Amino acid sequence: DTGVSQDPRHKITKRGQNVTFRCDPISEHNRLYWYRQTLGQGPEFLTYFQNEAQLEKSRLLSDRFSAERPKGSFSTLEIQRTEQGDSAMYLCASSPSTGKAFFGQGTRLTVV
């Protein structure tokens, strides 16, 4: 499978716990995006990387969220001290610069 893969597919965590998600993009894609999507809404931009450089982070994102792409390949998104409002689908996408984006299946986070 040469598509975008995300792990885990589902995560249930207690409020206050830290969680980390992983995204493996298509190997030749230099751009990697993280989005958050709640029911009935469009993908909300969180952050994106061009190779290993994090070029932009949403101003809506609190300091509890951090993302890395250490070698310009896979990426991780960490949420510290989770809150119930963090419950959502977290989508990763990769693309060749401003070309079409390929999405992974997403990680569904439920904070209880």
Add this chain to the structure above:
Amino acid sequence: GQQVMQIPQYQHVQEGEDFTTYCNSSTTLSNIQWYKQRPGGHPVFLIQLVKSGEVKKQKRLTFQFGEAKKNSSLHITATQTTDVGTYFCAGFTGTASKLTFGTGTRLQVTL
């Protein structure tokens, strides 16, 4: 910041009727892309438009990019039940910019 709005938010049509969704950006776009998301699925790329006034067709789907590169539309002729899903436009404001998604239009098609 950049905002991308779509109307309508939701449309319910009978199979065979036409459907159009409109996308409006608060800023000029360098290109616009359209995605379809089936219920329970993830967004899947449909098409990209780059030139001012560009029109592209894919079978029953017609995509337009406005002259000012701030709006776009997707028209589906003679809808089918397989067209059910949410349609998103998404755009870049420049080569170093992020891909910003619109609010989406959910299409429901019934027999």
